Amino acid sequence: MSEINRFNYVLTKLRKTSPLVHNITNYVVMNNTANALLSIGASPVMAHAIEEVEDIVAISSSLVINMGTLSKNWVDAMMLAITKAKELNKPFVFDPVGVGASTYRIETAKNIISRATPNVIRGNASEIMALAEITSTTKGVDSTVSSDAAIAAAQKLSKELNNTVVISGATDYIITQEQINEVSDGHPMMSKITGMGCTATAIIGACIAVESDYQLASTVAMKIMGNAGNTAAKISQGTGSFEMNFLDSLSNLKELQ
Numbered sequence: 001m002s003e004i005n006r007f008n009y010v011l012t013k014l015r016k017t018s019p020l021v022h023n024i025t026n027y028v029v030m031n032n033t034a035n036a037l038l039s040i041g042a043s044p045v046m047a048h049a050i051e052e053v054e055d056i057v058a059i060s061s062s063l064v065i066n067m068g069t070l071s072k073n074w075v076d077a078m079m080l081a082i083t084k085a086k087e088l089n090k091p092f093v094f095d096p097v098g099v100g101a102s103t104y105r106i107e108t109a110k111n112i113i114s115r116a117t118p119n120v121i122r123g124n125a126s127e128i129m130a131l132a133e134i135t136s137t138t139k140g141v142d143s144t145v146s147s148d149a150a151i152a153a154a155q156k157l158s159k160e161l162n163n164t165v166v167i168s169g170a171t172d173y174i175i176t177q178e179q180i181n182e183v184s185d186g187h188p189m190m191s192k193i194t195g196m197g198c199t200a201t202a203i204i205g206a207c208i209a210v211e212s213d214y215q216l217a218s219t220v221a222m223k224i225m226g227n228a229g230n231t232a233a234k235i236s237q238g239t240g241s242f243e244m245n246f247l248d249s250l251s252n253l254k255e256l257q
């Protein structure tokens with residue numbers, strides 16, 4: 001099977017099975033993320049109450065942990081959810097939003113990773129470099145370095161954790177010890193709308209729910225982002241219409257190119 005056919009096979013599986021994806025994510029992006037998951041054909045649930053996260057993990061096909069807007073109760077809920085996901089063998093993806101920007105984020109990211117290894121980690125270049133404890137200049141939640149600058153950091157992380165590490169940017173790198181996949185689709189406008197990275201992570205969550213080759217699943221997710229971004233950019237006047245057109249493009253995406 002050609003590479004693009006393998007990608008489309010994963011997309012078809014996603015649309016056919018419509019997996020329930022459990023998100024513990026941030027206040028900023030919660031609505032966009034849920035709509036993006038629905039648009040691509042997955043079924044989102046946003047749930048962070050300590051009282052219910054274990055039950056929600058149990059009925060979901062994957063878990064997305066995003067540390068965009070942290071506070072104590074949310075972190076406690078994340079830890080419970082991660083433990084349950086590992087116990088039940090459900091895949092989980094981690095988005096270390098803004099790690100490096102504060103001691104709290106650094107400590108929380110460390111605690112999350114040591115609770116159980118995320119099957120996939122997706123961040124921008126600054127975040128991946130900070131996570132790999134390589135000197136970085138994280139400024140808030142946006143990246144200050146290009147994605148290729150973080151490749152060595154991602155390889156180090158992936159080797160230590162034996163997982164898939166995704167660096168997003170103009171070119172996305174989807175990295176394991178064995179292989180580096182690259183996706184260069186997409187449009188610069190994508191970095192001008194908040195939460196596009198969080199959407200990428202959530203779509204990785206949807207793909208790992210249906211494909212157990214997590215590097216392949218993550219590559220498909222970044223292709224989905226890139227294809228929809230390309231299509232949306234062609235018909236958008238600016239970032240506002242781009243955001244709306246991006247959802248249209250996700251829902252109308254027939255086949256990955």
Ligand SMILES: Nc1ncnc2c1ncn2[C@@H]1O[C@H](COP(=O)(O)OP(=O)(O)OP(=O)(O)O)[C@@H](O)[C@H]1O
Binds near residue numbers: 123142172226
């Ligand atoms: N210059 C660019 N050209 C093409 N695609 C891009 C560009 N910059 C970002 N993207 C795409 O935008 C999406 C988000 O990546 P980005 O690295 O901006 O995430 P992020 O910094 O974590 O975003 P956020 O924290 O706002 O959610 C990815 O799918 C990536 O491929």
Ligand SMILES: Cc1ncsc1CCO
Binds near residue numbers: 141
């Ligand atoms: C802007 C912002 N601040 C915390 S989370 C978030 C969404 C992008 O990650």
Ligand SMILES: [Mg+2]
Binds near residue numbers: 097098123197
């Ligand atoms: Mg981000």
